[in-house]
Amino acid sequence: xxxxxxxxxxxxxxxxxxxxxxxxxxxxxxxxxxxxxxxxxxxxxxxxxxxxxxxxxxxxxxxxxxxxxxxxxxxxxxxxxxxxxxxxxxxxxxxxxxxxxxxxxxxxxxxxxxxxxxxxxxxxxxxxxxxxxxxxxxxxxxxxxxxxxxxxxxxxxxxxxxxxxxxxxxxxxxxxxxxxxxxxxxxxxxxxxxxxxxxxxxxxxxxxxxxxxxxxxxxxxxxxxxxxxxxxxxxxxxxxxxxxxxxxxxxxxxxxxxxxxxxxxxxxxxxxxxxxxxxxxxxxxxxxxxxxxxxxxxxxxxxxxxxxxxxxxxxxxxxxxxxxxxxxxxxxxxxxxxxxxxxxxxxxxxxxxxxxxxxxxxxxxxxxxxxxxxxxxxxxxxxxxxxxxxxxxxxxxxxxxxxxxxxxxxxxxxxxxxxxxxxxxxxxxxxxxxxxxxxxxxxxxxxxxxxxxxxxxxxxxxxxxxxxxxxxxxxxxxxxxxxxxxx
Numbered sequence: 001x002x003x004x005x006x007x008x009x010x011x012x013x014x015x016x017x018x019x020x021x022x023x024x025x026x027x028x029x030x031x032x033x034x035x036x037x038x039x040x041x042x043x044x045x046x047x048x049x050x051x052x053x054x055x056x057x058x059x060x061x062x063x064x065x066x067x068x069x070x071x072x073x074x075x076x077x078x079x080x081x082x083x084x085x086x087x088x089x090x091x092x093x094x095x096x097x098x099x100x101x102x103x104x105x106x107x108x109x110x111x112x113x114x115x116x117x118x119x120x121x122x123x124x125x126x127x128x129x130x131x132x133x134x135x136x137x138x139x140x141x142x143x144x145x146x147x148x149x150x151x152x153x154x155x156x157x158x159x160x161x162x163x164x165x166x167x168x169x170x171x172x173x174x175x176x177x178x179x180x181x182x183x184x185x186x187x188x189x190x191x192x193x194x195x196x197x198x199x200x201x202x203x204x205x206x207x208x209x210x211x212x213x214x215x216x217x218x219x220x221x222x223x224x225x226x227x228x229x230x231x232x233x234x235x236x237x238x239x240x241x242x243x244x245x246x247x248x249x250x251x252x253x254x255x256x257x258x259x260x261x262x263x264x265x266x267x268x269x270x271x272x273x274x275x276x277x278x279x280x281x282x283x284x285x286x287x288x289x290x291x292x293x294x295x296x297x298x299x300x301x302x303x304x305x306x307x308x309x310x311x312x313x314x315x316x317x318x319x320x321x322x323x324x325x326x327x328x329x330x331x332x333x334x335x336x337x338x339x340x341x342x343x344x345x346x347x348x349x350x351x352x353x354x355x356x357x358x359x360x361x362x363x364x365x366x367x368x369x370x371x372x373x374x375x376x377x378x379x380x381x382x383x384x385x386x387x388x389x390x391x392x393x394x395x396x397x398x399x400x401x402x403x404x405x406x407x408x409x410x411x412x413x414x415x416x417x418x419x420x421x422x423x424x425x426x427x428x429x430x431x432x433x434x435x436x437x438x439x440x441x442x443x444x445x446x447x448x449x450x451x452x453x454x455x456x457x458x459x460x461x462x463x464x465x466x467x468x469x470x471x472x473x474x475x476x477x478x479x480x481x482x483x484x485x486x487x
Contacts, residue, residue, distance in 0.1 A: 027159055030156075048255075064133045067095050072137075075148055139191050162190045164193075173185055265345065281360050285364065305414075312354070381406075
């Protein structure tokens with residue numbers, strides 16, 4: 001239709017919208033499976049057992065991030081599929097060797113670890129870390145291949161398979177084991193199921209490129225993309241460490257009970273953000289590469305952040321306000337403390353939700369050293385702020401200090417993303433002013449106003465305004481797509 005102006009929105013691109021919708025729908029279904037399992041798991045396993053499991057996951061994730069020396073992140077980059085398959089073969093070789101080395105080292109250090117953590121937490125599942133690394137590494141490798149081929153429904157299906165298998169295994173294994181065995185093995189089985197699903201969908205393609213797995217080709221790929229183990233790997237390790245710092249701090253400074261409460265709170269609130277954030281990051285990597293090559297990445301980042309803030313700010317505020325009662329009702333009264341922690345931690349998780357999908361900008365712009373600087377500074381903020389908070393203040397105020405440190409780290413990361421893409425922060429804030437003011441009004445209404453009727457009225461008005469805003473956004477997307485089809 002001539003003379004119709006398309007919607008100036010980030011989600012108006014037809015291919016990007018289709019790919020994002022495929023991934024987000026799969027991620028939402030995967031989160032639904034996990035969310036349905038959480039009330040059952042919270043009644044089967046105690047907070048102390050979740051604390052032990054959270055500590056195991058922190059250690060396993062820090063080891064698993066280097067399972068393939070980060071070469072898997074380079075799989076989407078080569079122009080030819082044969083070069084990408086050589087990288088995939090290299091990743092599998094490194095993954096096998098790394099897991100064997102960690103297994104031998106884990107058996108040698110198991111006695112020392114048991115002695116160090118005997119006063120705080122019982123950690124007798126060290127021998128499962130190599131198996132977890134192998135399952136996690138395989139899942140990441142085949143997911144990166146699917147990203148390269150733009151098989152986004154396969155990625156979504158793999159995530160659904162992973163979450164569904166994990167939840168079913170953790171619930172079933174509770175009746176045949178004791179302690180955290182069911183949680184640990186269920187997590188591993190979920191990763192294996194997701195990796196096998198992604199591998200099965202590309203099996204025929206792999207058979208046609210077996211010649212690309214020649215040792216000389218593998219060696220050439222390792223040399224060409226050596227920046228990933230040399231530069232990206234330290235960045236990834238530090239980034240993973242900063243993500244696991246809160247659980248480690250709770251483990252060292254508090255009891256397993258509080259560690260378990262924090263771990264479940266983080267899992268419940270961060271899981272939807274992580275699933276949607278990972279979906280957006282997996283799609284946005286290819287888009288960022290195209291925008292950076294053709295120009296216009298700065299405007300794209302501005303639209304992306306604007307859309308994310310408009311859609312996510314208000315729901316995160318509501319989750320922080322109702323978290324204690326919701327946790328006590330759905331998970332049991334023993335988990336009310338988790339909801340009380342979320343009252344403060346929601347803002348930090350919201351900022352993390354904004355930054356996580358944009359971390360791929362550092363890869364797209366090839367500014368890996370800037371990403372390394374961000375990871376180092378964020379780790380220092382989280383570790384320093386958390387240690388000071390737990391050492392100098394009571395546990396309730398320590399959570400506030402940890403929230404401030406985590407929020408500052410995410411804000412600094414967003415600042416570097418805008419710097420790398422030359423995006424204008426003032427434009428983003430100006431566009432999102434109505435949503436920010438609406439969320440502030442909700443917080444003030446709940447924390448200052450004493451009357452239930454006043455708070456309910458303000459909340460109702462804000463919900464209506466947010467619904468109209470979201471509906472207007474999706475209507476503009478639909479209208480733009482309809483006009484493009486007619487044209």
